[in-house]
Amino acid sequence: MKRPVRDLEQSSRRIGRRALLLGSAQLGVAAALGLRMRSMQVEQADQFRLLAEENRINIRLLPPARGLIFDRNGIPLAENEQNYRVVMVREDAGDVDEVLARLQDIVALDPANIERAREDMRKLSSFVPVIIADRLLWEDVAKININAPALPGVSAEVGLSRRYPYGADVGHVVGYVGPVSDYDLSRIDDQDPLLQIPKFQIGKTGVENKLEHTLRGSAGTKRIEVNALGRVMRELDRQEGVAGKDIQLGLDERLQSYAQARMDGESSGAVVIDLQTGDLRAIASAPSFDPNLFVRGISVKDWTDLNENKYRPLAAKAVQGAYPPGSTFKMVTGLAALNAGVISPEETVYCRGYTVVAGTRFHCWKRAGHGNVNFHDSLKYSCDCYYYEVAQRIGIDKMAEMARTLGIGVKHDLPLSAISTGLAPDKQWKLEVRGEDWRIGDTVNAAIGQGYVLASPLQLAIMTARIATGRVVTPRLVKSVDGVEEPSGIGEPLDINENMLRRCRASMNAVINEKRGTGARAKVITAGYEMAGKTGTSQVRRITAEERARGVISNDDLPWERRDHALFVCFAPVDNPKFAVAVVVEHGGGGSTAASPIARDIMLQALYDGPPPLDAYPSADRARIEEQQARIAQRITQIKPAQDRV
Structure with a gap:
């Protein structure tokens, strides 16, 4: 049965209107996409270029050299010595467990240190370097550097550690330093970002503690380029920190x-x-x-x-x-x-x-x-x-x-x-x-x-x-x-x-x-x-x-206390x-x-x-x-x- 001519004309007009609406909508979406692309490519180009740059460039803190402590004649009572250590940045490492397993195959590491490093990485921001082990031998550092491609986010570096040449003779006066603890962070009102670096040393007792801000100095920074695996490709620039001030005591x-x-x-x-x-x-x-x-x-x-x-x-x-x-x-x-x-x-x-x-x-x-x-x-x-x-x-x-x-x-x-x-x-x-x-x-x-x-x-x-x-x-x-x-x-x-x-x-x-x-x-x-x-x-x-x-008992006949x-x-x-x-x-x-x-x-x-x-x-x-x-x-x-x- 043939449809009436009138019905066919109405159906044709209805389909034409729908096609027009659909075409208009598609044209509008295309125009919006075009405008958005123009905005991102032209108006927001600098912002996105910066974001892309940040994806391949990291900024890291450089701990300053701690100030030295001398006696009145210039004899060092507290000094700094070189300390080889291996650090890991979680966001660059990817699979942390896998990288740590590879690292343990290359150098012998204390399991307690590994577990402590895991805990630090769980607590700290992903971009903060965490010390896996320190006081390494040069041979261990060389092995880590040779195997760097298989160890994303891992790097060996030279740091400074405190040393007291006269040991117990000055222990009570000079005091000692130690890694920043949760207890330290809870009791001091100090916003210095250096304190967030795992195992960063601060004064605990004596002169080291009481003159901490004088001895600590201020942090420097370095910009490094990393590849997709997180491996450091090169150092772009470096701004050294300000070393702590040296202190001379009146002590002989x-x-x-x-x-x-x-x-x-x-x-x-x-x-x-x-x-x-x-x-x-x-x-x-x-x-x-x-x-x-x-x-x-x-x-x-x-x-x-x-x-x-x-x-x-x-x-x-x-x-x-x-x-x-x-x-x-x-x-x-x-x-x-x-x-x-x-x-x-x-x-x-x-x-x-x-x-x-x-x-x-x-x-x-x-x-x-x-x-x-x-x-x-x-x-x-x-x-x-x-x-x-x-x-x-x-x-x-x-x-x-x-x-x-x-x-x-x-x-x-x-x-x-x-x-x-x-x-x-x-x-x-x-x-x-x-x-x-x-x-x-x-x-x-x-x-x-x-x-x-x-x-x-x-x-x-x-x-x-x-x-x-x-x-x-x-x-x-x-x-x-x-x-x-x-x-x-x-x-x-x-x-x-x-x-x-x-x-x-x-x-x-x-x-x-x-x-x-x-x-x-x-x-x-x-x-x-x-x-x-x-x-x-x-x-x-x-x-x-x-x-x-x-008769009063003689001291010699009494217990010492x-x-x-x-x-x-x-x-x-x-x-x-x-x-x-x-x-x-x-x-x-x-x-x-x-x-x-x-x-x-x-x-x-x-x-x-x-x-x-x-x-x-x-x-x-x-x-x-x-x-x-x-x-x-x-x-x-x-x-x-x-x-x-x-």
């Missing part, structure tokens, strides 16, 4: 090493201050630790040995230790009383072996007593009862004020870890901290450096330096930064009567150089090198009335002071027997700028000193090659 490495060797076998701390500049010539703590162990990642065994040693080698006793200063504090009590005029230098106090205060007996170290003593004799014989009396006259607040004037109970601003503030207690302190009123017995105990009073060897050395010079000597550890000298620490005159200071110095001279002085073991024979000083012994246990009645601390402070020469020294020997017994010989030997080493002649010592000591000097010289000679092998 030879004196520091001698002090460490002289205290070998003890748990002790010693500080030497240059009285002309305030420079800390030595800050020694025994035993010490080798900071090189931490740079590489300390082993479990080494860490356990350090932590379980009862002498606490990780503790910087010279600045961190806080000890009852014992009789070395008597200069503070005496000067407070003399300066306030509550007692004259000639006035005497009777010592019968004890003083009764508020119904309690406070004993002198000499059971039979010293009889009538004035200020001079009180220091010479170290009479406790004299200070019990003058402390009650002056009161604790004036004593605490004098202590802070002389540097005790003050945190000194030095780039060292965990510096102790010590404690110069007063009435307000006890009320705020203990919630108790101050008692007269507290004052009596504080008078002889017991009770709540605490001081570090650093603070005792500063106290001695200020008494010796009459000036506010301020300790200075950093001598210069990049050759620019730091301010001297000589300070302004003390607000203490100079006549009373002279009396105090004369009495400290008598301690060593007059008959029956408690510091006679520290005597120096050579004219012009004589020392003035003060012994100290601080109790670490309570002596009961029953024990006193039957229950023995008294031994202390000694001194300055020399008496007539022209150049150095002040403080020594604390933990549980050493008496200051005159354990601490004063060490202090004398260190002082003479400083004065002579090397081993002193034997005739500087009393004749009875010379054979022992000769043997000791030979032993110390051998120890110092042996340790240096060992450090060179690190």
Whole structure:
């Protein structure tokens, strides 16, 4: 059946309209594509050209060389050494597991390092280079370079690693560096992109930590061209970073090493201050630790040995230790009383072996007593009862004020870890901290450096330096930064009567150089090198009335940890002071027997700028000193090659 003509005409018109619409739509799409192509090829050409360039060009950070640390004579205490290492960039490697498997076939790698590298790559951006292994041999580096086409994203490079040539001799002062940890990132507010580089080393303790920003420097960059497999084809350009600044300390490495060797076998701390500049010539703590162990990642065994040693080698006793200063504090009590005029230098106090205060007996170290003593004799014989009396006259607040004037109970601003503030207690302190009123017995105990009073060897050395010079000597550890000298620490005159200071110095001279002085073991024979000083012994246990009645137990008969601390402070020469020294020997017994010989030997080493002649010592000591000097010289000679092998 034929369709009507009319129907055919309508159908034809309908098909024509649809074809027109479809053609128009196709034309519109083509026009839009054309316009878009024109936009991308002409108007956005530079943008897409840059994106294409970035697909084949990578920018990487260049860690700067860390600043060096020197002693006052230019001897390097912390330096950088070349370190061959292999790194991987995850976005260039493709299949990380496959590439690592190939790498392990080429060079022997520690599985623990491989797993650590995997963890770093999971946490960090894909473009950040991750260290797979370091401290490689040159032969391993050569193998990696030869097989580079099969190791996309992997490259061998030369970096710098920290090295401490003098090891344990400077461990507590210089400190050490180590890789940035999650803990480091959580506690420091530092946006430096260098910290995102795996195993980037930052200061952990000591000068390395406190002067981190000075030593670190700033990053450089390099642009490299890579192929489709991620292999580095060439380096396009490089902008070197700015190296960290070099630091020169006031420390004398030879004196520091001698002090460490002289205290070998003890748990002790010693500080030497240059009285002309305030420079800390030595800050020694025994035993010490080798900071090189931490740079590489300390082993479990080494860490356990350090932590379980009862002498606490990780503790910087010279600045961190806080000890009852014992009789070395008597200069503070005496000067407070003399300066306030509550007692004259000639006035005497009777010592019968004890003083009764508020119904309690406070004993002198000499059971039979010293009889009538004035200020001079009180220091010479170290009479406790004299200070019990003058402390009650002056009161604790004036004593605490004098202590802070002389540097005790003050945190000194030095780039060292965990510096102790010590404690110069007063009435307000006890009320705020203990919630108790101050008692007269507290004052009596504080008078002889017991009770709540605490001081570090650093603070005792500063106290001695200020008494010796009459000036506010301020300790200075950093001598210069990049050759620019730091301010001297000589300070302004003390607000203490100079006549009373002279009396105090004369009495400290008598301690060593007059008959029956408690510091006679520290005597120096050579004219012009004589020392003035003060012994100290601080109790670490309570002596009961029953024990006193039957006889106080000797330190030699007690376990080591229950023995008294031994202390000694001194300055020399008496007539022209150049150095002040403080020594604390933990549980050493008496200051005159354990601490004063060490202090004398260190002082003479400083004065002579090397081993002193034997005739500087009393004749009875010379054979022992000769043997000791030979032993110390051998120890110092042996340790240096060992450090060179690190």
